[in-house]
Amino acid sequence: MDAPTTGGPTQGSDTAGGASAAPDEWVLVTDDPLTDYHPAFTGNGRLAARVPAAGNGFAEAPVRTQFHVAGLYTGRGGEWSRKASLPAWTTLDVSDGSGSFNDAFSSVRATGEQLVGGDWAAVTRPEAGAARGIERYRQSLDLRTGVITTEARWTSPAGRVTDVRYQVLIDRSRPHVGAVTVTVIPHWEGTLVVNDTLDDRAAARTTPARQGAGAGRIWTVTEAEGSGIVAAVVSVLDAVAAPRSPAGEGTAAQTVTVRALPGQAHTFTKYVSVVTAHDADDPHAAARAHADAAARAGYGRLADDNRRAWAREWEGDIVVRGDARLQRQVRASKFYLLTSVREDSPWSPSPAGLSSDSYNGHVFWDTETWIYPSILAQHPQIAESVLDYRVRRLDAARAYAADGGHSGARFPWESSLTGDEDTPAWAPFGRLEQHVSSDVALAFWQYWLATGDERWLRTSGLPVLSAVADFWTSRVTADAEGRCHINGVIPPDEYAEGPHDDSVYTNVAARAVLRFAARAAERLGQPADPRWTDVADRLVIPFDQAQGIHPEFTGYEGQRIKQADVVMLAYPWENPQSAEVTRADLEYYVPRTHEEGPSMTDSVHSIVYAELGDAKAAFEHTRRSVEPFLRPPFEQFAEARTGGAFTFLTGHGGFLQEFLHGYSGLRWRADRVVLAPILPDPLDGIALRRLRWRGRVFDIDIRHDGTTVRLHAGEELPVEAAGQLHHVPAGGEVRLATRTPLADR
Template structure:
């Protein structure tokens, strides 16, 4: 992501929520996050998802919430591709009925301790459920005990369900509404596809003129930039007899989708006044039901989703919803929970730090909630939300992919498959920029792979290290899987054409007999159009070496230029200081940036540039100093890199301190949604969750995936207060292991492997 992107990221105000509460004895508290009524004024929502579709969470648990579907994009004129919001499916509304005081609906009642007493909302990450409980008292003083449970099925990826259980403290009749909410197109829509950075910043400033405080681009509301796209709904209908709803939709100039719901009533309940509400922004079934004081009544809304290439039209999708209803809530929930429990068999277990344990469980929850299996879809930078427009950055290849590769290789594979599937637009982009092979975009549309980097993101066409990142991930998948057939059919074509790109992109410096890469943007993105960025040059060299090795594996002839360029690739180095430079010494290293320096990137697992322990320590020390001198509100990608780098130099204490820094300000309560920095609140960024996972899987363990296998490249490290770290049920070349880092009799960290 670019600096300009980050300045324009969305603001979601952070809250202070209560400490986690265990919902039942069987649930490990590290899997449970809970909110209370103390936080009604501000709420940083989480989401429920299964990689294919999602819904945001909300305070009451009953509201209609924005929802998204994998790679379902809006392509409005002059805009960038952005996720089209699908009709909100999770909402159920409730009214105690008309009285002399009026008619009161749950979702329109203002939040207060009086109206919502005994409030508790719990995200159970082990079971993948959100449960909300409270005593609802409306303005007519009628009270009802309410419990709402929602899940998006991991067992059947087309399905979700919401169940509301009401226990009225009165006799009479109540009303319920089961809507599919159709969102109005976001207004205004900016021509982001052609707006300059200054024009975009001006738009953000204009949006904030209504507030009294001065505009601060790091904390202002960026909603004008990362808004959702539009789904146009047609063929919306329902049945008051069958208690079903269904609709067809189409993203703006995009794909078709379908959505349906089937309602289940409590046994013995005979509703009256059942109506079908078809309005511009809602398709709903409404009804009245008789109730008795102290009796509990459960109403369930079964929902099914489909989109082009994944499911059928409204009728076919309605059949899925009705089948779910016939199966029943308890069986669907049990299958969903079993699927989650299977996923959690691969886990990261920490003995000695409950806070880090809970953080890594929430990070894994978000990664698993947004990953698919057996597809060729990537994961958007900010999951199934509109942030960063749902595009696929290098975040997918270098951050998310390695985090999943050992724990859930089937969930990592779609990321590398996406790059193979979208080779053609990458070839066309290379031609556009006068290069050969494939030139993957900085921001790829997750459906088509086409470049949709905003025009205002100055210079990102020069942040070309993404092409090396793609090839490195392909090779890592082969090394971890040992799948030669996959390499030949899928990985090798990508690796080869990435190498061809680098051959066409390097320049030969005859005077120094070396190859250089000029006019690039550094990962420390304020340094735009610099020569010989060290990370870019090192990554390109690794991609070329990978191409030579892959050619041998598949029986192809490697281009001799690959080895020649690799051997002579220039990596800027300060011989006097005995450390690497960020880029060529001709460029002053004097800007205030989010990172201070990008030397830590050279040590990150996906690249892990070979160097002596002395140079590694010098690079690390320089990075820390520059973060103090030239750093400004560092992003969390830097925090996790520093934890990993500290482990590489054998400093478990410092690694632990940087892990703790990852818990301060970045985790937005109540549901540990990670933000990009502690202050800008750009949330849902999967790279930061994945980076935290990597700092444990590869950082403290010292493990690397290389040609020799799963290698103990560095001595393991543990923070002083930790007893052990266990990577449970990891998979490598078809075999499963538990890998534990604990202490020997002398107190030194040691690593052991146990075959399963």
């Protein structure tokens, strides 16, 4: 019997069978593994797994289930480095001898364009597969804990009926540990077989060094191609004293056989550890120790510790009142960001994080511009770890600038293991999309504004800011009148391959960074290079007086653009310009933006409309920024309406900024926070929980009749709103006016 094809994504409890439970707004659920199904992934910021419809193991389609660990990159091999993926370590298959549970699921890969070099993989609407003998199916993702639960009643080819329930947990409290547990209730008598495997079909760009099984463990030690980075995966199987049989010498598999009786439940749990050479001198020994310790602790202890670790992260919640689906989308977006970052990780997320090798797992401006601001607001410790990736590669950025004949530091358009330029040679963006250095610097400046950490500013912030400022002072060209130009670049709008002179985004960003560096040096009592402010004051900022707009670059004639570019002068760069100019830029460029462009564009449009007081347009663009891009049933972003990178953290991060910085108007300052709250009519409220600024912890609760700022910890909080300065007392609150939308004035 095939699984039912009705239903689809729902809200609900992760408990199947019996009386229906009250819906749980934190749990994403589907009862259909076939129709428009895109598998979820889960992770703890260090390692992650995509979980297929079967609830464990490997599946090629509809989306390849990949298993990643931070920092596992190949060598460049004469071209560019790529993220390497591990064997499927979640496999714990169940069999009655006539077939297995995993074999009951199959699917067909949808056709789609595969661009050069594997840099971009299409994720279109998947074709329906098959789920033979599957009934009572349910799969859920609990956003509070990252646990993915899969339940079904399976009828084997021999006609035997078995209830199966899987849980996949990647422990946020233990960065190197995951666990898979399966409970099997046979409704027949005979031999039940459970297969624990590290499935090499999921591995990519690695070379197995050795594999084995014994003493209840299986293991794989592998090396990333070219780089030689070693990764070890060890699985310890707890099968309640059942005998284990290694599959064979040199094979990472073992089998457990038990006597099945009708209605008698059997539970099997595998404890897995993944360790790379970045983390230990002997990854295999370390992984074995972590897996053994997890097995001794037991699944219940891991689940409790994981729940507590996630609860600390979810103190920083975003509450959306009046739209249950939008609330789920917001929480899902935050969850997916957190699966790929953590406080103690020296790695930075790629556009798809740890979910896949989309864009080769490289780090782009996506991190600092789209992902990072949604982390900084509520998780500054994690934000610092994200920035540490750039600090560790500052010497490589200096070498890159020197190779081009410039001073200072130039960060690469695509970065991976070493911090060298890793853009494929066929793409011009690595040579010409140089604004990325300013995007990195902006993230560093934002961290200083949000935390006030002078130790960090001295050891990490100023070295990066000053190095990027030095790059721009050496990169500009002065004309006969003394004006400074930045020539021969590609702006954020990648349809404008050019190269072009005086990209307004590039120039505004460079000018801002030059001034950031001077202010940071002044704060620390260190001398600032006088060229920084001199060049900043002389940089050309193109402006069309007749149309009242900023042209995208010198010679721009109104052609279609790929994504947000000029509109980003208002946010995140806060370029000093009138509201009239901001609106003119917005109204000029929004209709010229390609509808098939990337998902994060409309998030900027929404934020800028909110800044201008147009809540109706802001909310329209909020809908546009999410609805065409989310893939069911687990609310994951694809890069574009037609597919692209998946799961696209860039889209998730931009979407969250609409709530953290758009409707709140939250902007960081060194001596206060600035708010300009506004609420679209379709919503009843937005609450931002446990925001953090310079030792303070506070909430913002936006309602139509007013906005409340509550201070939970720290000294008095200075808040500017509508040009007035308010002081929120320790443990107290202040009431502010919520702006009236333009349409209601």
